[in-house]
Amino acid sequence: MSAVSTAQTLIGPLLALSLAPLAGGLIARTKSIAAGRKGAPLSQPWLDIGKLLRKGEVTSNATTWVFRAGPVVGLAAVLTAVALVPWMGGPAPLAFPGDLVLLALLLALMRFVTVLAALDTGSSFEGMGASREAAFSVLAEPALLLSLSTLARGTGAWSLSDMLGPPAGQAWPVMGPALGLLVVSLFVLLLSENSRIPIDDPNTHLELTMIHEVMVLDHSGPSLAFIEYAAALKLWVFQALLVGLVLPFRTGSLAADLVLFLAGMAAVSVAVGVVESSMARLQLPRVPQLLLGVTVLAGFSLILTLR
Amino acid sequence: MDAVLVALLLLAAGGVGALAASSRPRLAAGLGVGGCVAGCIVGLLATASSLEDLPLAWRRPWRVPYGEIALEVDSLSALFLLVLFGLCLLAAIYGAAYLAQGGARRRQGPVWLFFNLLVASMALVVMARNAVLFLVAWEVMALSSFFLVTFEDDTSSVREAGRLYLIATHAGTAFLIALFMALAAGTGSADFDYWRDAATRAAPASAGLLFLLALVGFGTKAGLVPFHVWLPEAHPAAPSHVSAVMSGVMIKMGIYGLLRTFTFLGAPPPWWGAALLGLGIASAMVGVLFALVQEDIKRLLAYSSVENVGLIAIGLGLGMIGRSYQLPALVALGFTGALLHVVNHALFKGVLFLGAGAIAHEAGTRQIDRLGGLLRKMPITGACILAGSAAITALPPFNGFAGEFLLYLASFGGVMSLQGAPGLLPLAALVGLALSGALAGACFLRLSGLTLLGLPRAAVAQTARDPAAAMRLTMVVLAALCLLFGLAPGLPLRIVEPAAAVASGGVTPHGPLEASADLAGRIPRIFVLLIALVALLAWWRRRLLSHRDRSVALTWDCGYEQPTPRMQYTASSFGEPIREMFAMLLPARRHVVAPEGYFPSRASFRSEVVRPFQERLYGPAFGAVSRWISRLRWLHHGRVQLYVLYIVVTLILMLSWFLVSQKVPR
Numbered sequence: 001m002s003a004v005s006t007a008q009t010l011i012g013p014l015l016a017l018s019l020a021p022l023a024g025g026l027i028a029r030t031k032s033i034a035a036g037r038k039g040a041p042l043s044q045p046w047l048d049i050g051k052l053l054r055k056g057e058v059t060s061n062a063t064t065w066v067f068r069a070g071p072v073v074g075l076a077a078v079l080t081a082v083a084l085v086p087w088m089g090g091p092a093p094l095a096f097p098g099d100l101v102l103l104a105l106l107l108a109l110m111r112f113v114t115v116l117a118a119l120d121t122g123s124s125f126e127g128m129g130a131s132r133e134a135a136f137s138v139l140a141e142p143a144l145l146l147s148l149s150t151l152a153r154g155t156g157a158w159s160l161s162d163m164l165g166p167p168a169g170q171a172w173p174v175m176g177p178a179l180g181l182l183v184v185s186l187f188v189l190l191l192s193e194n195s196r197i198p199i200d201d202p203n204t205h206l207e208l209t210m211i212h213e214v215m216v217l218d219h220s221g222p223s224l225a226f227i228e229y230a231a232a233l234k235l236w237v238f239q240a241l242l243v244g245l246v247l248p249f250r251t252g253s254l255a256a257d258l259v260l261f262l263a264g265m266a267a268v269s270v271a272v273g274v275v276e277s278s279m280a281r282l283q284l285p286r287v288p289q290l291l292l293g294v295t296v297l298a299g300f301s302l303i304l305t306l307r
Numbered sequence: 308m309d310a311v312l313v314a315l316l317l318l319a320a321g322g323v324g325a326l327a328a329s330s331r332p333r334l335a336a337g338l339g340v341g342g343c344v345a346g347c348i349v350g351l352l353a354t355a356s357s358l359e360d361l362p363l364a365w366r367r368p369w370r371v372p373y374g375e376i377a378l379e380v381d382s383l384s385a386l387f388l389l390v391l392f393g394l395c396l397l398a399a400i401y402g403a404a405y406l407a408q409g410g411a412r413r414r415q416g417p418v419w420l421f422f423n424l425l426v427a428s429m430a431l432v433v434m435a436r437n438a439v440l441f442l443v444a445w446e447v448m449a450l451s452s453f454f455l456v457t458f459e460d461d462t463s464s465v466r467e468a469g470r471l472y473l474i475a476t477h478a479g480t481a482f483l484i485a486l487f488m489a490l491a492a493g494t495g496s497a498d499f500d501y502w503r504d505a506a507t508r509a510a511p512a513s514a515g516l517l518f519l520l521a522l523v524g525f526g527t528k529a530g531l532v533p534f535h536v537w538l539p540e541a542h543p544a545a546p547s548h549v550s551a552v553m554s555g556v557m558i559k560m561g562i563y564g565l566l567r568t569f570t571f572l573g574a575p576p577p578w579w580g581a582a583l584l585g586l587g588i589a590s591a592m593v594g595v596l597f598a599l600v601q602e603d604i605k606r607l608l609a610y611s612s613v614e615n616v617g618l619i620a621i622g623l624g625l626g627m628i629g630r631s632y633q634l635p636a637l638v639a640l641g642f643t644g645a646l647l648h649v650v651n652h653a654l655f656k657g658v659l660f661l662g663a664g665a666i667a668h669e670a671g672t673r674q675i676d677r678l679g680g681l682l683r684k685m686p687i688t689g690a691c692i693l694a695g696s697a698a699i700t701a702l703p704p705f706n707g708f709a710g711e712f713l714l715y716l717a718s719f720g721g722v723m724s725l726q727g728a729p730g731l732l733p734l735a736a737l738v739g740l741a742l743s744g745a746l747a748g749a750c751f752l753r754l755s756g757l758t759l760l761g762l763p764r765a766a767v768a769q770t771a772r773d774p775a776a777a778m779r780l781t782m783v784v785l786a787a788l789c790l791l792f793g794l795a796p797g798l799p800l801r802i803v804e805p806a807a808a809v810a811s812g813g814v815t816p817h818g819p820l821e822a823s824a825d826l827a828g829r830i831p832r833i834f835v836l837l838i839a840l841v842a843l844l845a846w847w848r849r850r851l852l853s854h855r856d857r858s859v860a861l862t863w864d865c866g867y868e869q870p871t872p873r874m875q876y877t878a879s880s881f882g883e884p885i886r887e888m889f890a891m892l893l894p895a896r897r898h899v900v901a902p903e904g905y906f907p908s909r910a911s912f913r914s915e916v917v918r919p920f921q922e923r924l925y926g927p928a929f930g931a932v933s934r935w936i937s938r939l940r941w942l943h944h945g946r947v948q949l950y951v952l953y954i955v956v957t958l959i960l961m962l963s964w965f966l967v968s969q970k971v972p973r
Binding site: 053055056057058059060061062064066068069071072073075076077079080083094096097098101102105106108109111112115116119120121122123124125126127128130131132134135137138139140141142145146149152153156158217218221222223226288299302303306 | 679680682683693697700701702703708711712715716718719722723726727730731734737738741742744745746748749752753755756757759760761762825829830833836837840841843844845847848851852855856857858859860861862863864865870872874875876880881882883884885888
């Protein structure tokens, strides 16, 4: 591997590490413009994380090392996941056949430690959030794996780096309808897995209505900063999957690819913002129905490719 | 081979010695445990050292019709022997400390006799190459485990579990006897080698029947749905180290039997793989869903064993489909994934059952809703259970990942290479794997989160502490192996791959597959990266906080100042949303006493999940059979002269039938 391609490979993770929180800022800005407000600066998530990193911590007297390990392991898991996701400039640094399984299970690891940390506080609110998170993931995880295997079937590849980008571009004319369904299901999964309206509300602090936010109620200081940053990276991972599917071509020039990729990422963030400002949060009993719909959609797209 | 026989002799001698010394519990335990530990170590070393020059065979005549003491260790047997001796060694060490406490001390003699007999008979099952010998070993295994299940026979639920187990295991054995008799009648020999060589000559129709017999007979032992009903009753009833062995190894004897039978039956038609896959998916789903709603830790673990056997069957089904459609990659991935999961399940289910035993012993209860906050009281047990939970959920970097990774690749491979309707089979496998994997995550979050974390829900959990050193040691060893085999899946794969080649009838090419090359090479490096990142971030967090204010306060409950442990989420409430989602499969009975009046004094709520297989399938079926049979009850009236008359009438009828049938040819 030449120095240039090594650099290309590393650009993706570096972009993710530096720009991921900005996606959250862009979503918030979209929502505030839609609501007729000026809104916080795009860099607000970075400022928040920086502020939290400079603070001390308050922990609950019920907790053990599991509570402190939660944010650390969660961030490490999603950082590893970032290294598995390709971006438009080239393959992911850690690509191998079957890496999509590892991606799904790294996200599962992140969820596992978050839920454990929530249960460690002994709070009934956090127990409730943990229970909901565990329940909804039961439907979201198969949907993600089914969606990714449609892509595998469409491109004949077993690795994310070989199925997103140009390989997906070759699959679009052959199996456009299936991939169209896939875009829809991946977008809903993005909303669901990243605690976005209409599944969850990232801004409310009414415990009874929340899932993710209620699980991290008791975290503070650097631990909370880790959680916020990990959440931003997870959103980036899902956005990058979607962009790799929807913009499946390359211009040939690294700079143009970069601009195209970032424009795609920004567009997805704006789309999330538009959804959030135009919809209300679903009633909780409706969430499983929505997720089941996504699973069926993903399964259907896979059956379409079987012929 | 001689060394393996020495191991069997040590096991038997230890067991008999323990029985002989049963009036002196200390000596009995010493002899029993000593024999078992020595036997397992010798067996492990002998099997491991002979891996290079397999197969080893050993034959002696046996004065039993069709019987011969024909033993052989090939790669498939060696894999199961290593798992068996390894887990039983640790279980025996744990059991020595576990049984030294409380009322169990009095009965050291019989318990070690049956434990050692169980280990030895399982070893004999995987080495036997003669149908009669196999069935004898199989029966010794079933009976010795029956006596272990009914160890605490002063409890009525344990007696009931033992009875159900005895019926189920013999019903399964009946199918096996039919299977072996059919094979022997078809080939004129009871020798496995002969059957293997004769495999290609079997007519396809009768091969299908033999396959079904094997599926029911061995499926009962393995705990495949719908033959699993005995398992969730029997496993929790046994002492914890026995539960670990039954779950980790004994039910795998069913898997071994299936695999061995496949080598006799020739090329499989597609429906075999589909049937195995279907039962596997059903087992995985039913097992994990019922595990999710259990209140008793050990019953939860038992249902989870049904799930894991289902995952193994999914892998075998995919491998069989691969054989039918001539897809070598699918064969290799399916069989290797299934067998790797056999190894992994023995490790993590071992640590989980041993941990559950420690909790039950120390906290005095196995009800999740009465536990909580145990990680503070039992730090080592708790950490081991957390590791086991992560491993069984297939989370990186633990060992469960490697097996499920191969199973996922097998189903991807099937989805990608099969066209049309057959492609739906691996698609179903994919959905089953993903759904049961996600459900297992929720299930083990519920188990470990609610027993280990938070605050103790009842006073019983207050006095708990880590168990005796021997018990801690075995749990730590198993948990460490879960991590080691996760970081270096190449170690188990070196034994699993040749075994998969034998099981798949030689279709699998020897040597590393592309996917397992990744497993052995690239994936461990990613896991090392993950662990390094965890260490780096933990160090960074510690540094950030080194000179800052770190205070401890009450858990935030909207400013409420007096939280009590009873306000925590309970195990039932944690599982409720998922139970609602799958309410069709998990019907619940609710017992509600609603609060009444302005100052309600009493109110209660209790819900229990219906067991549909018992209540809707076996209950009515056996009820109908017993009603039908009871119609013949008028024959029983206790008068001896009438019974003699029955005999005379029967003899006359048979004699006349014989004479009539003799006359016809003339």
